[in-house]
Every structure is written in structure tokens, then in C-alpha cells.
Amino acid sequence: MYRPEYLEKFTREVFEKMGCSPEDAKMATDVFIAAELRGYSSHGMIRIKDYFQLWQAGRINIKPDVRVVHESPSTAVVDGDGAIGMIAATKSMQIAIEKARTAGTGWVSTRGSNHYGFAGYYSMMALKHDMIGISLTIANPLVAPTFSIEPMLGTNPISVSVPAGKYPPFVSDFSTTPIARGKLAIAAKKGEKIPLGWVQDADGVPSDDPDIITKGGSMVTLGGTAQHGSHKGYALSAIVDILSAVLSGANFGPFCPPSLAFLPVKEEKVGEGTGHFFGAMRIDGFQKPEVFKAQMDKWIETFRAAKPAKGHDRVLIPGDIEREREAQISKEGINVIVPVQKEMKEIADFFGIPFEMN
Amino acid sequence: MYRPEYLEKFTREVFEKMGCSPEDAKMATDVFIAAELRGYSSHGMIRIKDYFQLWQAGRINIKPDVRVVHESPSTAVVDGDGAIGMIAATKSMQIAIEKARTAGTGWVSTRGSNHYGFAGYYSMMALKHDMIGISLTIANPLVAPTFSIEPMLGTNPISVSVPAGKYPPFVSDFSTTPIARGKLAIAAKKGEKIPLGWVQDADGVPSDDPDIITKGGSMVTLGGTAQHGSHKGYALSAIVDILSAVLSGANFGPFCPPSLAFLPVKEEKVGEGTGHFFGAMRIDGFQKPEVFKAQMDKWIETFRAAKPAKGHDRVLIPGDIEREREAQISKEGINVIVPVQKEMKEIADFFGIPFEMN
Numbered sequence: 001m002y003r004p005e006y007l008e009k010f011t012r013e014v015f016e017k018m019g020c021s022p023e024d025a026k027m028a029t030d031v032f033i034a035a036e037l038r039g040y041s042s043h044g045m046i047r048i049k050d051y052f053q054l055w056q057a058g059r060i061n062i063k064p065d066v067r068v069v070h071e072s073p074s075t076a077v078v079d080g081d082g083a084i085g086m087i088a089a090t091k092s093m094q095i096a097i098e099k100a101r102t103a104g105t106g107w108v109s110t111r112g113s114n115h116y117g118f119a120g121y122y123s124m125m126a127l128k129h130d131m132i133g134i135s136l137t138i139a140n141p142l143v144a145p146t147f148s149i150e151p152m153l154g155t156n157p158i159s160v161s162v163p164a165g166k167y168p169p170f171v172s173d174f175s176t177t178p179i180a181r182g183k184l185a186i187a188a189k190k191g192e193k194i195p196l197g198w199v200q201d202a203d204g205v206p207s208d209d210p211d212i213i214t215k216g217g218s219m220v221t222l223g224g225t226a227q228h229g230s231h232k233g234y235a236l237s238a239i240v241d242i243l244s245a246v247l248s249g250a251n252f253g254p255f256c257p258p259s260l261a262f263l264p265v266k267e268e269k270v271g272e273g274t275g276h277f278f279g280a281m282r283i284d285g286f287q288k289p290e291v292f293k294a295q296m297d298k299w300i301e302t303f304r305a306a307k308p309a310k311g312h313d314r315v316l317i318p319g320d321i322e323r324e325r326e327a328q329i330s331k332e333g334i335n336v337i338v339p340v341q342k343e344m345k346e347i348a349d350f351f352g353i354p355f356e357m358n
Numbered sequence: 359m360y361r362p363e364y365l366e367k368f369t370r371e372v373f374e375k376m377g378c379s380p381e382d383a384k385m386a387t388d389v390f391i392a393a394e395l396r397g398y399s400s401h402g403m404i405r406i407k408d409y410f411q412l413w414q415a416g417r418i419n420i421k422p423d424v425r426v427v428h429e430s431p432s433t434a435v436v437d438g439d440g441a442i443g444m445i446a447a448t449k450s451m452q453i454a455i456e457k458a459r460t461a462g463t464g465w466v467s468t469r470g471s472n473h474y475g476f477a478g479y480y481s482m483m484a485l486k487h488d489m490i491g492i493s494l495t496i497a498n499p500l501v502a503p504t505f506s507i508e509p510m511l512g513t514n515p516i517s518v519s520v521p522a523g524k525y526p527p528f529v530s531d532f533s534t535t536p537i538a539r540g541k542l543a544i545a546a547k548k549g550e551k552i553p554l555g556w557v558q559d560a561d562g563v564p565s566d567d568p569d570i571i572t573k574g575g576s577m578v579t580l581g582g583t584a585q586h587g588s589h590k591g592y593a594l595s596a597i598v599d600i601l602s603a604v605l606s607g608a609n610f611g612p613f614c615p616p617s618l619a620f621l622p623v624k625e626e627k628v629g630e631g632t633g634h635f636f637g638a639m640r641i642d643g644f645q646k647p648e649v650f651k652a653q654m655d656k657w658i659e660t661f662r663a664a665k666p667a668k669g670h671d672r673v674l675i676p677g678d679i680e681r682e683r684e685a686q687i688s689k690e691g692i693n694v695i696v697p698v699q700k701e702m703k704e705i706a707d708f709f710g711i712p713f714e715m716n
Contacts, residue, residue, distance in 0.1 A: 072462025074432040075643035103461050104430030109644050132601075145661060147670040152661060160597045162604075170600065172593035178586045197586050204667035222580055222587050228536045228555050229580050235530035235676045236594075238661070239518045242528065243490075246520075246653050247644045253660055270656060285433035286467050286605045295604050298628060302611055303503060303510060303596070309562035312505040318593045 001333030001358065007045065008033045010344065010355055014048060015084070017351040018055045019062035024087050031086040035118035036334045039325030042182020043118040045336050046189075049343040050115065050259050051084065052350075059257070059265070060084055060114055066091045074103035077248050078110040082273055085116035085259075089135075089276055093122040096280040097129055104285035109248035112273040115139065115259035119159040120173030120322075126280045127163050130289045134279030135159040136240045140263055141254045143177055144218040145238075146231040149204040151218040152254045155181045156240035161319075163283065165293030167300045171319030176237040177219050184210040184219075189339050197224045243277040250275025359691030359716065365403065366391050368702065368713055372406060373442070375709040376413045377420035382445050389444040393476035394692045397683030400540020401476040403694050404547075407701040408473065408617050409442065410708075417615070417623070418442055418472055424449045432461035435606050436468040440631060443474035443617075447493075447634055451480040454638040455487055462643035467606035470630040473497065473617035477517040478531030478680075484638045485521050488647045492637035493517040494598045498621055499612045501535055502576040503596075504589040507562045509576040510612045513539045514598035519677075521641065523651030525658045529677030534595040535577050542568040542577075547697050555582045601635040608633025 011032050015025035036044035054060050061082030070077040076095055080088030092110040099106025116122070119135045126133025139154025155175035162170040175181070179198050187194050187210035196206040202216030213219060221233030245252035250271045257265060257274055283289045306315040336344070341357045348355030369390050373383035394402035412418050419440030428435040434453055438446030450468040457464025474480070477493045484491025497512025513533035520528040533539070536556050545552050545568035554564040560574030571577060580591030603610035608629045615623060615632055641647045664673040694702070699715045706713030 070644060072640065072643035073460070075462040075639065077644050102431070104433040105463060105465055107463055107639065107643075132605075144667075145664055145673050147667055148664040148673045149667045150665040152664050158594070160593075162600055170596070172597060174587070174590040174593055176590075178581065195585055222590055223536065224582065224586050227553055228582050229532070231674070231676075232532040232534070232580055235518075235532055236516070238528070238676060239530060242520055242654070242657065246650065246657055247490075247641075249645060249649075249653070252653075252657055255660075270653070281433065281465065282430065283605075285430035285465075286428060286435050287607060291607075292604065295607070295610075295628070296600070299600065299604055299610055302613075306503055306506040306510050307508040309502075309505055309507045315503050315506045316589070318589075318596060 001335055003333055004033055004037060004330065007036065007334055007336075010348070010353070011048065013353045014052070014347055014351060017353065020084070024084070027090050028084045028086040031090070031117045031121045034121050037326045037329050038118070038120070038322040039329060040118050040182070040322070041335070041337075042180055042186055044334070045344060046182070046185060046340045047115070047117060048347060052347050054114065054259065064088070068095060074099055074105050075107045078108050080110055080113035080273060082112055083114065085114040085274060085276075088113035089116040089122050089278070090125070092276065093125050093133070093135065093278045093280070096278040097126060097131065100129075100131055100280040100282050105279065105281045108278045109243060110276045110278070111245070111248035111250035111271055113250070113276055114257070114274050116276055118173075119157040120161065120171055122278055123159040123161040123173070124169070124171060127161055127169050129280070130163055130283050132163070132281040132283065133161045134277075136244050136277040138241050138244045138250070138252065138256045138275050139181070140258050140260055141256050142181060142213050142219050143221060143237060144200065146221060146226050146234045149200065149202065149218060151213070153221070153237045153241055154256055155219065156237040158236070158240060162296060163293060164296040164300055165290075167297050168323055169319065170296065170300070170317060171322065176222050176233050176240060178222060178224055181219065184213065189337060240277070245271065245275035247277065248275045359693055361691055362391055362395060362688065365394065365692055365694075368706070368711070369406065371711045372410070372705055372709065375711065378442070382442070385448050386442045386444040389448070389475045389479045392479050395684045395687050396476070396478070396680040397687060398476050398540070398680070399693075400538055400544055402692075403702060404540070404543060404698045405473070405475060406705060410705050412472065412617065422446070426453060432457055432463050432465060434466045436466050438468055438471035438631060440470055441472065443472040443632065443634075446471035447474040447480050447636070448483070450634065451483050451491070451493065451636045451638070454636040455484060455489060458487075458489055458638040458640050463637065463639045466636045467601060468634045468636070469603070469606035469608035471608070471632045471634060472615070473632065474634055476531075477515040478519065478529055480636055481517040481519040481531070482527070482529060485519055485527050487638070488521055488641050490521070490639040490641065491519045492635075494602050494635040496599050496602045496608070496610065496614045496633050497539070498616050498618055499614050500539060500571050500577050501579060501595060502558065504579060504584050504592045507558065507560065507576060509571070511579070511595045511599060512614055513577065514595040516594070516598060520654060521651060522654040522658055523648075525655050526681055527677065528654065528658070528675060529680065534580050534591050534598060536580060536582055539577065542571065547695060598635070603629065603633035605635070606633045
């Protein structure tokens with residue numbers, strides 16, 4: 001187990017050694033640590049090596065000029081200038097929140113970015129401003145559209161956070177696939193098989209191999225099969241792709257620049273870097289915040305009181321599990337699996353900074 | 359088969375006989391006919407009886423004052439004043455489009471409405487203004503959250519329409535369940551069984567009975583099972599519920615006023631009527647429209663060219679099937695199943711207007 005502060009210092013030092021300003025290094029690090037604290041280890045330390053390798057390959061800009069290139073009162077396109085995704089994304093969400101202050105809502109489509117990690121981090125930024133936050137991103141093309149065997153889309157997550165009153169906020173954060181890719185990476189590192197219905201092989205046949213996407217296979221969209229609505233997951237994923245990457249002028253769909261070493265950089269570019277989409281909506285653009293929050297409390301009470309199915313003792317509100325994990329992890333510490341510790345140790349040795357394996 | 363003009367005249371006359379102004383009757387009718395033309399018979403003539411029964415029960419306001427009750431430059435809450443849903447919804451989407459003209463985007467949360475029918479009708483209204491359109495609504499509480507057997511949510515559809523250049527627009531319109539409720543109604547009327555994975559019985563066990571929701575059962579959320587991501591469908595459906603009904607002050611979740619005769623009106627109210635949510639985003643709030651549309655064309659070409667799985671000859675773009683159906687139905691006429699024709703005949707006889715059964 002690691003204390004959050006220990007991993008925070010390590011991660012910040014890694015980004016500073018890469019050449020980031022202290023402010024930028026902290027901005028990126030905050031997202032990695034928040035992911036670990038919420039129990040999203042698939043967006044935590046396991047991704048440090050991805051960024052290290054992208055940096056070694058010269059595929060990220062360490063001194064980026066993240067800026068608005070087109071705007072209206074409630075909208076903007078932000079060019080991330082090849083930044084670390086967490087930096088382009090945090091700054092983009094800040095701009096969405098600023099726009100919402102005057103226009104009621106703010107909507108930012110970002111290009112020229114990289115993998116931004118934990119989607120919910122950005123939607124949750126809106127909460128303390130009494131705003132609803134929205135965060136979408138494209139990701140490595142590993143997911144086949146319905147009726148296809150060709151990976152064209154990412155796991156393209158959607159996160160929406162909504163403030164409540166006396167209860168903790170509603171925080172949803174989910175990929176538009178049956179599972180997040182990180183779950184495959186974790187299963188692969190642990191050497192475990194996965195349930196059928198998460199991925200298909202190169203012929204479109206369901207597979208239990210978490211490594212199948214490195215062998216010509218692909219993930220499928222939420223719904224799993226066409227009869228059970230995978231075309232809805234495909235449409236959702238396509239909406240995320242269009243808002244994040246077509247609206248901003250990034251590399252959409254299969255052209256998304258890979259954040260993974262085993263995926264080659266596409267020769268053809270159709271835009272600049274990776275794309276994201278952010279939204280912030282002032283509650284008081286619609287209602288008095290105190291009225292809304294009281295109603296959200298009632299919403300939460302109503303859904304918590306739904307009759308559980310046999311074998312379950314409660315019905316969850318989106319964000320419950322992650323918040324409970326955060327309380328536990330903050331107390332007990334962050335567990336980093338040994339293969340990831342080894343990667344961190346190699347990076348530490350490369351930069352000559354301290355890192356102790358557990 | 360019926361000519362669209364014949365059903366248009368019939369539907370308009372029904373609403374006028376109920377007491378609607380000619381303008382309102384036409385506004386509502388346009389949505390019903392558009393649904394039939396796109397092949398969504400589950401939102402077409404089959405729903406006339408629902409509105410007829412709501413009218414008989416005094417549950418809709420035939421002379422509504424649909425109006426903005428709270429606003430900011432890019433947002434509004436619209437009170438539908440108990441209107442027919444298609445009227446409250448069309449007027450709300452018009453307001454979202456007007457707001458987008460000056461603020462870049464427009465977002466309207468609507469309360470005091472009723473069942474609005476074909477979600478895609480409203481998102482498509484944005485297309486001719488070079489805007490992206492968004493349309494969400496709550497619906498009859500028939501869907502259980504993950505780990506629950508209690509119907510708390512509607513099929514809560516999401517529709518997003520995006521303009522393209524030389525190709526037809528991207529038009530997505532899907533429920534956040536494996537299937538739309540209308541599919542159950544159609545199967546029930548035809549006396550057919552349904553595939554497992556669409557609904558569960560009162561104990562939470564999968565059922566093949568399309569009538570199970572009238573017998574204590576419930577629909578499930580997109581994903582089908584928790585292992586395959588039904589909690590993501592639950593989160594999506596919850597987001598639709600919150601934006602449509604909590605943000606507007608409508609009756610959220612299980613309190614949604616039923617549009618179906620077999621569902622009782624809840625004694626407890628938590629707001630006004632049914633809720634919807636609409637968005638309009640000006641393309642030129644983000645990019646030059648001609649650049650965006652050329653990129654959307656490239657997006658469409660890219661996804662059309664995805665390698666099909668065995669047994670499939672092509673990969674679809676959202677909206678393809680409905681557009682092809684519309685071309686065919688416009689030519690061949692609208693097929694109305696006999697049980698629905700009988701309902702229409704009864705309504706025609708009630709009002710003393712003509713309707714010929716095929």
C-alpha cells in the first residue's frame with residue numbers, strides 16, 4: 001500500500017523531469033491520484049508508463065500553449081497544442097465553467113490533446129460551482145461498430161456529475177462499451193480470463209482472452225449484440241466521437257492517436273491530436289439551486305429506496321461505489337499491482353528519482 | 359396501406375375535435391406522421407388512442423400557455439402547462455434554437471408536458487439551422503435500475519442529430535434500454551414472444567412475455583446484466599431523468615405521469631407533468647460550418663467503409679435505416695396494423711369524422 005502523498009510526489013517528479021512546469025506537473029498529477037483514490041486503478045499508476053513512452057517517442061508537447069481558437073458566448077474550441085491530456089482537459093473544463101458563469105452554460109470541444117485519463121475528474125470540477133459537469137473523450141480505436149469486425153472507436157466514456165443538497169453528488173462515469181479497456185489491461189496483467197460478451201476475435205466471434213485486442217480482435221459496444229441494443233452503444237460512442245473530435249478538428253474514430261505503445265501511429269491524419277468535449281451548466285440557469293438540490297436529494301432517496309432484486313441488498317446511486325472506495329483507500333492506502341510497481345521503478349531509475357517497491 | 363396525407367388529415371381532425379387550435383393540431387400531427395414515415399410505428403398511430411384516453415380522462419390541457427418561466431442567455435425552463443407533449447416539445451425546441459442563435463447554444467428543460475412521441479423529430483429540427491440537435495425525455499416508469507425489480511425509470515430515449523455536407527445527416531434516436539417499449543406493444547398486439555434479455559418478471563427473472571410489464575415485471579437498462587454494463591444503461595437513463603425532470607421541476611422517475619391507460623396516476627406528485635430536455639448547438643460556435651460538414655462527410659465515409667462481420671454486407675450510420683424506410687414508406691404508403699385501425703375507427707366514430715379501415 002502507498003500513501004496518496006507518496007504517489008503524488010512521485011508522479012509530479014516524473015512529469016517535472018520530463019520538463020513540465022511545476023503547475024502543469026501538478027495539474028496532470030492531480031488527475032492520476034484522483035483516479036487511484038476513486039479506485040480507478042485502470043486510470044492511475046498503470047498509465048504512467050504510457051505517458052513515459054509517449055514522451056520518449058516525442059509524441060507529447062511538454063511546453064504547450066493550450067488556447068481558445070474559436071468561440072461564441074457559450075462555446076469554444078480549445079487547441080491543446082499536443083499537451084498531456086490531463087492538462088489540456090483541465091484547462092478546457094475551466095474555460096467551460098467560465099463561459100457558464102456569463103452565458104448560463106459553457107461547451108468546449110478540444111483538439112490537439114492526448115489521453116486524458118479519468119473522465120469523471122473533469123465533470124466533477126463543475127460541482128463546487130453549483131453546475132452540472134459533462135466530460136466526454138475519444139480513446140484508442142479498439143471497438144468495432146455493430147455488424148463490423150474493424151476497431152473504429154474508443155471506449156469513449158461519458159461522465160456527468162450533478163450536485164445534490166444534503167447527500168453526496170450524483171457522479172456517473174462510464175465507457176460506452178460493456179467494460180472499460182482498463183479492465184482488460186488489469187485482467188491481462190493478472191493472467192485472468194474474461195467473461196464472454198466483452199470482446200470479439202478477428203472473425204467477430206466472442207472471446208475470453210483479455211489480450212485479444214492485441215491479436216486483431218476488438219471490443220464491442222454497450223448492448224453487446226444487435227438484438228440487445230449494441231447499435232445504441234455504437235450510436236452513443238459515435239456521438240462522443242463527433243462532439244469530441246469532429247467538432248474540435250481532432251483525429252476522429254480510427255485516426256485517434258494511440259496512447260498505447262503496441263498501437264502504431266496512423267500515417268493518415270484527419271485533424272490535430274486527440275479530442276474531448278466538456279460541458280458546464282449553471283443550475284441557476286434553470287432553477288433556484290436550493291430548490292434543485294432539495295429535489296436531487298429526493299431523487300436520490302427515491303432511487304435508494306427501490307426494491308432490490310434477490311441476492312442484492314441495495315440499489316446504488318451512480319458514484320456510490322467510487323465514493324466508498326475513496327473513503328477506504330484514503331484510509332488504507334493505494335494498492336499498486338507489482339507489474340506496475342516495476343514499471344514505476346524503471347521510470348524512477350531512468351530519471352534518478354526515488355521509488356520504493358512494496 | 360394509407361397515404362401519409364390521409365392519416366395526417368385524420369390525426370389533425372382528431373386533435374381539432376378534442377379542441378386544439380388548428381396550429382396546435384397541426385404541430386402535434388406532424389410528429390405522429392413523421393414517426394410513421396421513419397418507420398417508428400411504435401410512436402405513430404398506435405399512440406393516438408393513448409392521447410384520446412388521456413383527453414377523455416381530463417389529463418391534458420387542450421388550450422395550454424406554453425411559456426418560459428426561468429432563463430439565462432443559453433438556458434430556459436419551459437412550462438408546458440399540461441399540453442399535448444408534441445406541442446410543448448416542439449415549442450421548447452424552437453426556444454432552444456432561438457437561444458443558440460445568439461448564445462452559441464440553447465438548452466431547454468421542459469416540465470408540465472406529456473408523452474412527446476418520436477424523440478428524433480425534435481433533434482432533427484436543428485439540422486436546417488446548421489445546428490446539432492439534442493432531445494431527451496422521460497417516459498412511463500417501466501424500467502428497473504440495476505440490482506432492482508422495481509420499475510423506476512422510463513425507456514428514456516436519447517436523440518442527437520448532426521448535419522453533414524453531401525451526405526444525409528447523422529440522426530441517432532435510441533432508448534436507454536435494450537429495446538423501445540413500443541417493440542413490446544407491437545409484439546403483444548401480434549401475439550409474439552420476445553427474446554430473453556429485454557424484460558424481467560416480478561422476481562427479476564428474464565421473461566419472453568411482451569406483456570410482462572403489465573404483470574409486475576419490468577424492463578431492464580441497456581447492457582442487460584450488471585456484468586455486461588447494465589449499470590451504464592441505468593446511469594444514462596438517470597441522466598436523462600435528471601436533465602428532463604429534476605432540472606425542469608417535472609415528476610421524475612417513478613412519478614412520471616403515465617401515458618398508458620393501464621398505469622394508474624401516482625397519488626404523490628413531485629413536480630409538474632412530464633419532463634423533456636432539448637439542446638441546440640450552432641456548428642459555427644465551434645468551427646466554420648463548411649469545414650465541419652466536410653469532416654462529417656469524411657466521418658461517414660470512414661464508418662461506412664468499416665469491414666463488415668460475416669453475414670453482414672455493410673456497417674450502418676445512425677439514421678440510415680430510418681431514412682431508407684422513409685423513402686420506401688413515402689412511396690408505398692403507411693401500414694397500420696388492424697388492431698390499431700380498429701382503435702382509430704372507434705375514435706373516428708366517437709368524433710363523427712371519416713376513417714376507412716383497409
